[in-house]
Amino acid sequence: MTDPLSLExxxxxxxxxxxxxxxxxxxxLLEPMGLTHPQYLVMLALWEQAPLSVKELSKLLRLDPGTLSPLLKRLEAVGYIRRxxxxxxxxxLAVSxxxxxxxxxxxxxxVPPAIVRRLGTNLEELQELHRSLNRVIAAADGAHH
Structure with missing residues (x-):
């Protein structure tokens, strides 16, 4: 029987x-664009539906405004967004x-097709993983309430 407390x-x-x-x-893949991964997530949200308020962006990204604010300041400093x-x-505060x-x-x-290639998996496997992770996220969200 496997130890329920084993790290693995x-x-x-x-x-x-x-x-x-x-x-x-x-x-x-992101460095040549001058983006960190969290900044990339902000940009993805804005490419999908800008402008957004900081509150809306915070909710979409599941980040508290205190974590989001420095990301927005850096993106504004490099000229990608305006607050x-x-x-x-x-x-x-609107972000555009x-x-x-x-x-x-x-x-x-x-970026997305390069990620699929670099992970050496097929798109269907990644889509199934994404669905599974979303179920885990929803279950964890439900456990918090």
């Missing part, structure tokens, strides 16, 4: 190692893409 049998350990390793595969107060509600940020999307479109 822990789901949390497998998820942590997989996360670090997969993010490491992204790094050399400005909403005209109707000064409490709302600059022309440079929109233009970066063309380069970013090369």
């Amino acid at each position: 049998s822990q789901v949390c350990f497998a998820l942590a190692v997989a996360s670090r390793n997969v993010i490491g595969v992204y790094r050399p 400005q107060r909403d005209g109707q509600d000064q409490r709302v 893409l600059t022309p440079e940020g929109r233009g970066l999307r063309d380069e970013a479109e090369k």
Whole structure:
């Protein structure tokens, strides 16, 4: 019988190692664009539906605003995004893409197929893994409430 406390049998350990390793595969693809992985996630959200408020972006990315704020400041400093107060509600900070940020999307479109190649797996396997992870995320979300 397997020890229930063995490191290798822990789901949390497998998820942590997989996360670090997969993010490491992204790094050399993102560096030429001047993006870290968390910044890439911000850009993905904005390419999909900019402009977004910081609150909306925080919810989409599942990051607290305190973690998100430095990412946004760096993206603004390199000229990919603009943060400005909403005209109707000064409490709302809107995040939009600059022309440079929109233009970066063309380069970013090369990332997903390169990741599939570098992981040496097929798209169907990755899609099934994605579905499984989303089920785990939903279950963990439910366990928190």
